[in-house]
Amino acid sequence: MLNFSGIPSELHAPAQRYWEQFEAAILSQTLSHPWDLLPPTISVDTFFQQLTRAFVASEFIAKTCAQRPAYLLELIESGALFEAQTDAHLDAFTAAVNACNTDAELDACLRRQRQMAMIRIIWRDLNRIEGMREVTAELSRFADRVIQTTAECHYRSLEKMYGTPIGRESGIAQPFMVLGMGKLGAGELNISSDIDLIFTFPEGGETNHASRAISNQEFFIKLGQRLIKSLDTVTADGFVFRVDMRLRPHGQSGALAMSFVGMEDYYQTQGREWERYAMIKARTVAMAGGEQQAEARQLLGKMLQPFTYRQYIDFSAIESLREMKGLIARQVQRKGMNLDVKLGEGGIREVEFVVQVFQLIRGGRDARLRKRKVPVLLPFLEQENYLPPGAGSALLEAYIFLRNTEHAIQGYQDKQTQSLPIDPLGQLRLAWVMGFDTWDSFFETLSRYRHCVNAEFKAVIAAPDEEDSIDQKALTFWMGLWEGSLQGEDAIHALEAQDIEGAAALVKNLADLRESRAVLSMQASGRTRLEAFIPRLLHMLVQEALQGKLPLTVAETFARIEPLIEAIARRSAYLVLLVENPTAIHQLVMLCAASPWIADQLAQYPALLDELLTPESLYAPPDKMSLRDELRRDVLRLSWDDLEGHMEALRYFRSAHALRVAASEVTGALPLMKVSDYLTFIAEVVLEHVLQLSWEHLVERHGRPRRSDGSVDATPDFVIVGYGKLGGIELGHGSDLDLVFIHNTDSNLSTDGERAIDNITFYTRLGQRIIHVLNTYTPSGKLYEVDMRLRPSGNSGLLVSSLAAFEKYQANEAWTWEHQALVRARVVAGDERLAEQFEQVRERILTRERDxxxxxxxxxxxxxxxxxxxxxxxxxxxxxxxxxxxxxxxxxxxxxxxxxxxxxxxxxxxxxxxxxxxxxxxxxxxxxxxxxxxxxxxxxxxxxxxxxxxxxxxxxxxxxxxxxxxxxxxxxxxxxxxxxxxxxxxxxxxxxxx
The missing domain is CATH 1.20.120.330 (Nucleotidyltransferases  domain 2)
Incomplete structure (x- = not known):
């Protein structure tokens, strides 16, 4: 009945033998023939084409069906073999597990269900009924449900023995939480993968059993041990998943389960770079028992995020990934694993590294990079110009081919291996499964994909010396000057011999920096990074000076950059950023030479160095809509109650774009009027966000202001009016913001919250909150200096006026100079309807006849x-x-x-x-x-x-x-x-x- 049409003859015999064993088993057990159970949508011919392919390509499927034909028959009869995975399939699995009464029954049921699930998934994969993404997603969802259901069973069992674990602080039942790492965490589990897990729970405490109480940690360790045993132990029925716990805090020597406090302390004090890399893919895959599971899940994510993602642009991550890749490469060479499609050169791991480099470096700033799936991130990286045009799509194509190859290798015997076969029959089988007639044609295509991957990998992660165009002899000279082995008159003469002006001043500047407290107190790793940076900086300075591109001498430009070097000496990740990016050093030199204001900004806010990496955006101002989108992305990760986070994000946003404006202006890329437009747009976008941030804070505390018709203000009935340079769209660098706040609320009503306040007080506090956000000093400085003296009655007047009061003041009490100021007044943020009403008032006042x-x-x-x-x-x-x-x-x-x-x-x-x-x-x-x-x-x-x-x-x-x-x-x-x-x-x- 097998249909061997188009299949190499060498592959027929094993499949035929298993088919005969399958038929014999059906007869001996008086089971139905599979073709009698087929749904009407599947023809007998189609079924046997799929069956033959599965039996030829997967010894695991053929052997399992021959030994346990009922598995395949049940999959056919239920229709699951021919359908995409649904919640109904997973719910049927849960029901089967929950029907078990003993651990032995549970373990047997899990293995039976796992075997059937793997038959179904490998069958659909080999027949290309589903693509790689669907296959990995279904495997991951199945694993999630297995872990969840099994953990719940053991939680209930232990609860009967020891009571419920209760939190010492909260007094509520504690959940058992399972973090999935690696491919499970990413939802990309492969055909025969380990599952990397970490067990945790929110709070310490004790169980509430009257006589057999134990600590929460002991309870959860016992639960973890039972879970591992149920999944990992190999019995006559096989296993469910191989469980790897080595990624937990302290590795194999660490406690099997740890509270949130213990986890946080470990990652803050001892967490290593490779653990950051691993934590990128971490996901809570299961929670058993306890209360407030959603809150616990959110708290865990919030706790782990600062360890995984730095708020600054972290180029030091590249060094760690290089070291990790080097270790893997040495292992590959030592073990003869060059043909490993995962760990070998140009393999799956290199694609993952390319993605995770950008996640680690920039994920703290760009929340969109925190997605876990490689196929989702690769197009995004290309779209956002993190990867060059075409690179993302090429890597994705290669990744899918490599993952399909991995699945074909693993699906053959359900073994965890990524090594290409070395026997001719195995090579022929793999080539045929992948759609090739010969091994040579398959291997040629595989090699092309691996070469593509390796080239992109090297472009992203290669050490700079591999691609460094700087003359090593020149670097040696500059290193000698920096280290002091060349100093005094000798150093001055050597510099003058190269036609470098201000040689004596440069030698003195270098000596001062070398002996500065900031440099002397550096750790060894930071000192190494500084020694890599200074020679490159000096080389760039001299090259630009000799080409006549610097408006200052080398010494004068170096003096402007020196405060920045001292500022980043103890945050040497910024040194790595510069060493890794010669373009950034070039921009640093040119901009600091052009403007001391820019040099001061960079020294005060070194995070702005990131802006030097992409000259395309540095000198290309966005429009107002793009600015809004960028700010929205910057705060995407923040909740409205995270005031500090929003204030820091706003300050970086404003500083980064102020730097872009200045860079565009000093290089002539932006004319005067566009400079003012850009600076004004920045302020307007910031004010819009600050208004919304302040509104959300007050609404959370006091509810929304009521209206006379019984409704409430869905959005602020409030506008911010810009005067002076802001109103006139003429902001300059460092300009104050002249503001006036106007509301249109019903003064006799109050808000609808539990802590209600009258509407006037609400909008007054809204104005105060706005000023607080704008004016408060944070580690990143002040957002804007705000001047409110142009409001009615000046400093003695109300902070927030009603529109009616504003018009009355302007009509009856305002001085001429206040009407002059009104000429340049316009609404820059707030309610559109009120903005129109303000404009009508402005027009009525300004169009009055005057003497x-x-x-x-x-x-x-x-x-x-x-x-x-x-x-x-x-x-x-x-x-x-x-x-x-x-x-x-x-x-x-x-x-x-x-x-x-x-x-x-x-x-x-x-x-x-x-x-x-x-x-x-x-x-x-x-x-x-x-x-x-x-x-x-x-x-x-x-x-x-x-x-x-x-x-x-x-x-x-x-x-x-x-x-x-x-x-x-x-x-x-x-x-x-x-x-x-x-x-x-x-x-x-x-x-x-x-």
Missing amino acids: LAALRVDVRDMRRKMREQLGSESKSKNSALNTAKTPVLFNLKQDAGGIVDIEFMVQYAALAWASKAPGIIRYTDNIRILGSLEEAGLLDAQSVAHLIAAYKAYRSTGHRLALQRQEAVLEGDNHFLTERAQVTALWQQLIDHD
Whole structure:
């Protein structure tokens, strides 16, 4: 009945022999023939094609069916052999296990069910009814259910003997928790895999038995021992799963089960890098007994996450993975395992390493990298440019081929091996199963895939010296200079011989750094990393200087970088990041040479070094929607109640993008207007998130504000209004945020929570919370400096105003300068409906008819006071008291003809003429308001062009000075003479005339 069509003749005999034994067993046991049990959807021909393939490719299936034909007949009759795994299949397994009354019955049942499950899964795999992903997922789900059901049986049994384990602190029943590691944790179990497990439980304490109480740990150790025995012991019926417990804390010498406290202490104090690697795939696969299982599962995950994933970009993980791979490679060579498709060169493990390198390095920042399945992550890594175009898909194709090969090897005899067969018959069988006519054609394809994998693996994880293009002779020279073996006059002469300016200063800088406390206190491993970095840095500095690309000398640029080196000396993972990435060293050199502000930012926040790795994103500003998406991804891992986590994430987000803006500006990749747009978008996205974060906090504590119609505020009935540079979309580096908070709530009602407060208090606290998040210093600094003085009545006014109160104040009490400020006001975050209402109020106030003479006087007098207090004349007068000769200064912002003169003229024009031309106040930025004034025929084109050109020139210079850590004050009387004259002339024409 077997159909050997298309199957090599050498493979026929064993399959035929097992088929004959199967038929004889059916006859002797008076069982039904399989074709009599087939469902109507499966033809006899199809069945025998599948059967023949299974018997030829898997001695395990053929032999098991010959010895226990009832297994196959039951799978056929139930239809399970021809269906994808369902909950019903797993529930039937659970019911069979729960019907057992003794441990012996349980163990026998488990083995019987396991044999049937493996027949079904291998059958469907070999016949390609299911792909690799489905096969591994079904195996993993089956293993999960086996562990879960068996653990529950033993928990109940031990509970009868010793009572229920009760937590010492909580007083509640404690669950037994099983962490699945490796391929089980990832949900990618292979055909004949060990299962790597760790047993844990939340709390210590004792069981509640009246006379036989034992400690919780003893209870769970006994439970773990019983679970292992049920799964791992080989009996006449075989085994269920081989269990490996070596990944638990302290390995084989550690306790079989450990409480959360013990686990946390171990991983915080003794956890090793390879354990981080293992923990990436950790998953709670089973929980038995106890209460509050969901809470326990969540707590365990939260506890293990900081050990597995660092908050910073952790390139030191590469070193650990290299060491691990080197150890495996040496084992492979020693044991002659070069043909092992898992551990050999270009094997499955190398694909996993490629994925896990990025998980370990960046998983702390990017929660999307914490997925466990390799086939899911490979396309993502390519999509996000962690891997080059095409690499992710090529690795995935190779991975699937390698895993199918592994399954074909293991499925033959249900043995845990990944070694390619060396006998001709075995080679022919494997090649045929994989769809090839000959072993040579199969091996050629396999070798091609392995070569692809190994090439990508080396590209990701290879030691830098393997690919280092730096001349080793040059590195030796720079190492001698750094170590001090070349010093003093000899060092200076050697540098001068290479045409290096400032040689003496560089030698001194290196000596100072070498003797600094930060370097002297470094551990040996960190010192090694520093010794790898400094020569590469010096080489890069000199190369760029000799090519004329540095605006400073080598010594001056090194001096700017030196504070960063001291800052990262004790966090040497950053040194690894730089050594591993010559591109990052290049960007570091160029940006620090261009701007001391950037150098200071990097020294203050070394985590920003990660931004130097990808010049494509460093110099390519995202739009506002992309910024929102990026921030959402950054906080994806955080719950709303994790205020500290959100504050740190927000500060990194803001600092990282501020660095990108500065890098784009100093290199000329971004024009002035785009710089301001980018900085403003950053602030707006941050404010949107801070508003939501503060709202979630208050809602959790007090409920939602009620409305007069009986409903509640689903979202904040609240807006943040940006004034000044934020409102005008003109933020600069380090700009404050001028904010006003407005609500539209019913003041007579309160929130709907258990700790209800009135609506006004709720929104006042919301404003306070926003300021707290923005203003508080954390290890990453302050998010933004906030100025609330522009709110109604200034510092003496309410922190949060109702829209009605705001309009009343603006209409009846506000000074002219407050209406000037309103010209540049706009809603930057909050409720859209309230934002529209605010804009209507703004328009009503700004379009009022005004006495132009009185308006000119108010604007002129305010401007005169500002010049007297803030302009360079007042400073010059004070300086003249102490010096005989005072340099001529021009304050870009405050002096006559400067930025504020232009802004005041724009504001005057808006207030003076908006009543007859409302379109001029549609925008809040000076450039577009000036354009609107020209369109409305209120200012001539030449005047507008002069003002816009001067305004851009001043602001551009101001930005450049800020990035050089200099004040916006120019020395000398020859700066912007034409622009100042034009602005001053227009000032006199518009405002300063009688």
